[in-house]
Amino acid sequence: MPELPLEIWKNRIENEIKSLKSLNVIDTNSIIQSDNSVKFLINLKALGFIMGTFKEGIDIVPQKDHQIHLELNRAFPYPGGIRFSWQSNIFHPNIHPVKVPSPYESGTGYICLNILKKWSRLTDLETTVKALQKLVVNPNPDDPLKYDICSEAAKFFKQNTMEDLKKEFNIEEDLEEEKDDIVIID
Numbered sequence: 001m002p003e004l005p006l007e008i009w010k011n012r013i014e015n016e017i018k019s020l021k022s023l024n025v026i027d028t029n030s031i032i033q034s035d036n037s038v039k040f041l042i043n044l045k046a047l048g049f050i051m052g053t054f055k056e057g058i059d060i061v062p063q064k065d066h067q068i069h070l071e072l073n074r075a076f077p078y079p080g081g082i083r084f085s086w087q088s089n090i091f092h093p094n095i096h097p098v099k100v101p102s103p104y105e106s107g108t109g110y111i112c113l114n115i116l117k118k119w120s121r122l123t124d125l126e127t128t129v130k131a132l133q134k135l136v137v138n139p140n141p142d143d144p145l146k147y148d149i150c151s152e153a154a155k156f157f158k159q160n161t162m163e164d165l166k167k168e169f170n171i172e173e174d175l176e177e178e179k180d181d182i183v184i185i186d
Helices: 006-023 125-137 148-159 162-168
Strands: 026-033 037-055 058-073 082-086
Touching: 006 026, 006 037, 006 125, 037 125, 037 162, 058 125
Parallel strands: none
Antiparallel strands: 026 037, 037 058, 058 082
């Protein structure tokens, strides 16, 4: 894998972290930096759902706070230089969290998002975090990950739209939705 010269890499990392701080999504206490890698947590705000008990017939509850572990190594910003892992519980067809509720399999943290699969040296973390927020509020039940909990989430979201769920749970507004349009082209 190609690598940037060390000083250029460090400047790129510093700029990426600064950008995430401006979005107010980075947990600065979680930053672990060495000469060859940087690890930290991203605290994402987006309307998603977790499994639980709320009303008769509904076994999910709204969840607006999510956590993602991010690791950047010396190959960053090139493909293979970045690793995202979804840490917090979430009921979603396209996210297999590390914390999967019983009786399901253990979690992988895998996130199915084209921008992560088709990473390029021009992709930045700010755009990626915004795309992750959009993924949470726009699950794609037609292309679930091949895990039991993701398949169950796909079935659920085919029968229940996010708009219907907002009404069901009396959720009036979206969380400070970004006005930026993010276009991801396959």
